[in-house]
Amino acid sequence: MRLTTLVILIGTLVASAAAFAHSGVANPAVLQRMEAMKQIGDQMKVLGSMAKGQVAFDAGAAQAAVDAIAAQAAQVPDLFREPVTDPKSEALPSIWESYGDFTLKAEALQVAANAQISAERDLAPTVAALGAACKACHSHYKD
Numbered sequence: 001m002r003l004t005t006l007v008i009l010i011g012t013l014v015a016s017a018a019a020f021a022h023s024g025v026a027n028p029a030v031l032q033r034m035e036a037m038k039q040i041g042d043q044m045k046v047l048g049s050m051a052k053g054q055v056a057f058d059a060g061a062a063q064a065a066v067d068a069i070a071a072q073a074a075q076v077p078d079l080f081r082e083p084v085t086d087p088k089s090e091a092l093p094s095i096w097e098s099y100g101d102f103t104l105k106a107e108a109l110q111v112a113a114n115a116q117i118s119a120e121r122d123l124a125p126t127v128a129a130l131g132a133a134c135k136a137c138h139s140h141y142k143d
């Protein structure tokens with residue numbers, strides 16, 4: 001994947017985090033899963049800003065970001081288990097119609113985040129793999 005494509009992909013993935021307000025979401029399960037996704041988005045921003053060269057490469061910070069995504073991804077099946085929603089939620093009902101497939105997509109994210117970033121050249125392929133995993137789930141299960 002070319003870097004420009006990658007940068008655009010990251011932009012579309014994390015854009016909703018800034019634009020989307022969580023205030024007024026009454027159901028705690030909905031709020032919790034939205035917060036978890038927002039945190040995943042924030043980690044992706046850390047990696048994206050390094051991939052774009054806006055921030056200097058820092059192996060420790062990049063590794064911490066992928067580790068945090070791996071940990072969050074492991075929680076995703078539990079966070080989305082309850083078929084609950086809210087007017088502000090972007091979760092599609094198809095999650096609970098195809099919950100098995102949804103959990104496979106969460107596992108795929110965890111696998112992509114199970115990466116070692118020791119040099120700058122490790123960054124782009126990892127970010128590309130993560131981005132593909134986000135998109136694979138969002139395209140089916142997120143509005």
Ligand code: HEC
Nearest residue numbers: 017020034037038041044089090091105106109134137142
């Ligand atoms: C297994 C499916 C799945 C994967 C994988 C996934 N997401 Fe999500 N994501 C969702 C769903 C579903 C929502 C909508 C949740 C809601 O609004 O209730 C969401 C919402 C979001 C939001 C909006 C959060 C908010 O503020 O409400 C962001 C940002 C986000 N995801 C980023 C990412 C990024 C970045 C990745 C990859 C590193 C990723 N997601 C991977 C399913 C997934």
